[in-house]
Amino acid sequence: MGKALIKTDILIIGLGIAGATVAYKLAEKGLNVVVLLKGTSDDDGNTHYAQGGIVYKSDSDSPELLYRDIIEAGGGVNNPEAVKVISYEGHKILKEFLIDKIGVEFVRDEKGNLEFTEEGAHSVRRIIFSGDKTGKAIISKLIDSLKRFNNITVLENHIAIDLITWQYHSKDPLRMYKDRTCLGAYVYDERSGVVKNIMAKATILATGGMGKVYLYNTNPEIATGDGYAMAYRAGAELINMEYTQFHPTTLYHPLKKNFLLSESLRGEGATIINNKGERFLFKIDSRGELAPRDIVTRGIISELTATGQECVFLDASKIGSRDKLKSRFPTIYQTLESIGIDMSTDLIPIVPAFHFQCGGVKTDVYAKTNIKRLFAVGEVACNGLHGANRLASTSLLEGVVFGHYLSEFISKNIEKDVFNEFPDIEPWVDTGSEEVDPVLMKQDWDTLRATMWNYVGPIRTRKRLKRSLIDIKNLQLEIEDFYKEARISRDIIELRNAIQTGYIVALSAWTNKQSIGAHYRVD
CATH class of the missing domain: 1.20.58.100 (Fumarate reductase/succinate dehydrogenase flavoprotein-like, C-terminal domain)
Incomplete structure (x- = not known):
């Protein structure tokens, strides 16, 4: 696709778990899909870096219990409709799509039953996992599954500049009086230097988060907040953007900055201590290390402020033997070993870092925004599921479930004859001439x-x-x-x-x- 004008049924910006789910399901319906990647499919998006797991449903769990945990972690300002969808439908969609159809392999016991782990603010063990690289296990399978579709085109090293709307990009000034409508995006092809007009019947933001906006964060370099900014400039409504979640356990080491240490470590028994060996978190919450992330993060920062220390420590030695740690957390073990830390005996220096944006482009549970033909799903979107603070291991589930809901809506409601409107759009004009300093x-x-x-x-x-x-x-x-x-x-x-x-x-x-x-x- 070297041409400067591309027409397609569906334009998806981003290919994490949400974008990949939508691409698969809409391609399966026979629609032509174009997917944009800022990088390559091997490293693009936060999904690759998700370690802990994904919420499922264990024998000791119930939809009512999960609903309560999500609301409590979110400070009571969650959208009940979105929480109900996840609590009552999430495990069904996960099984039907990720396990049965895509074939994602989660850890099972000797009898073939799924194993469950625990994380902060969960009442029961309900999180399934694939070692300590669950996100990578899921996205690798998803991306492989997309290759069987001839109606999916993945454009690597393409970055969206701005969304195309009637109000801002039509040659006809009277279009400003029409309903705000998205027609696609101006897209920069980094390899050729060409800016393309990609026009679509439906445009889906699946751009992920904004970690690079913060000095300390757990996100990849590509997480620069593109979706939020483009949506805002196009006139989309954004909500809850102040609810920026900080992860309490990020490695504090000059050779491995911003490396995330999964919450599953604490779920399996790791503790957080200060330089005196004290488990200080129980002073602020009876759940200690398993309190919600916002509480643990503030507890650590308060401790650092009071003591003047640069970091606190994660003690994973109580989880079990060296062999058990290697088996359960292979990526974390190898990473720490590479910088001289034996997590079976050594204390791990940690500090908090930005992790997840709970707010985003306002949507309903079908991912619809206030702009016609523009949808948003995954971390870039906000349907109120997380409220003021996300419950651990719900983000991957969010991408799958609301990606499914979005796909069902679009397949039934996509407008058929809209391509004749596209010539009314102004082509991209690059007015700049200076090299970036x-x-x-x-x-x-x-x-x-x-x-x-x-x-x-x-x-x-x-x-x-x-x-x-x-x-x-x-x-x-x-x-x-x-x-x-x-x-x-x-x-x-x-x-x-x-x-x-x-x-x-x-x-x-x-x-x-x-x-x-x-x-x-x-x-």
């Missing part, structure tokens, strides 16, 4: 990420948030001028999106005066 780019990234971590981090104050708005707005004004003058490139697209997303988060945090879940204001 790498020194300026690095400085802007450093400023944004430090500002977000220091002022819009796990613990927030009015003064910090006010300062963040001033600093990021100034940065945004600078980058918009920079963007107009510079020749289009992936670097400038990502920086623009990250700054836009950072400002949205800061403004949402400033606006919400209450402390709920992951949004914690000490004043």
Whole structure:
């Protein structure tokens, strides 16, 4: 596909678990699907990095119990409809699609029964897993399964610049009076340098999260908040963006920065201690290490502030022998071993880091946004499932379940004759001519990420948030001028999106005066 104009039934931006689920199910219905990847299918998206597992249903579990746990972890501001879908339908869709159809292999006991692990804020053991690389096991199988479809085209090294809408991109000025409608996206082909108009009957944002906006995070480099920023510029509604979840157990080591240490470690018996060997988390919550992530994160930060220490420690020695740790957590064991840490005997230095955006583009359970023909699913979307704080191991399930709901809706409601409208759209014009200055780019990234971590981090104050708005707005004004003058490139697209997303988060945090879940204001 080297041409600058492409027409398709479905355009999916992103190929994590949500995007891959939708691509499979809509291709199965006979629709032509184009999928955009910023990188390659081997490394694109947060799904590859998900370690712990995915919520299922054990014999000791019930939909009512899962519903209660999700609501409690979310601070009571979850959308009941979305929580009910996950609680009552999630395990059925997971089994029918991931296990029976796609053939994802989860760990089983000697009798062939699924094994379950426990994580923070879960009442029972209900999480199935594939070692400590569950996300990779799922996405690898999903992507392999897509290869059998001739009606799926995957475009690697393609990054969406902006969504195409009547209101902003029509040659006819009277279109502004029509319903806000998405027709596709302007897409930059990094290999050829060409900007393509990809026009679609339905456009789906499955772009994942925004971890790179924060100085310390567990996300891959591609998580620059593209979906949030593009949706915002197109006029989509975003909600709950202040609910930025921070993971409490990230490796603190110069050779392996931002390496996630799965919550399953604590579910299997690992403890968190300070430099005196004290399990200090029980001072703030009776559940200790298995409290919700927001509580554990704040407990660690409070301990670091009080003691002046740079990190606390995860003690995994109580889980079992070296052989058991190697078998249950092979990726984590090998990573730690490579930097001289034996997790069967040594304490593991940890600090919190940004992990997941609980808010996003506002949708219903069918992934519909307030813009016609634009849908959002996965981490970029927010139907209220997570409320103010996500329950561990629900994100992978979210992608599968609401990807299924979205696919069912589109297959029944896709508009048939819309391609004749596309010539009304303006082609992309690159007005910039200057090469991007790498020194300026690095400085802007450093400023944004430090500002977000220091002022819009796990613990927030009015003064910090006010300062963040001033600093990021100034940065945004600078980058918009920079963007107009510079020749289009992936670097400038990502920086623009990250700054836009950072400002949205800061403004949402400033606006919400209450402390709920992951949004914690000490004043």
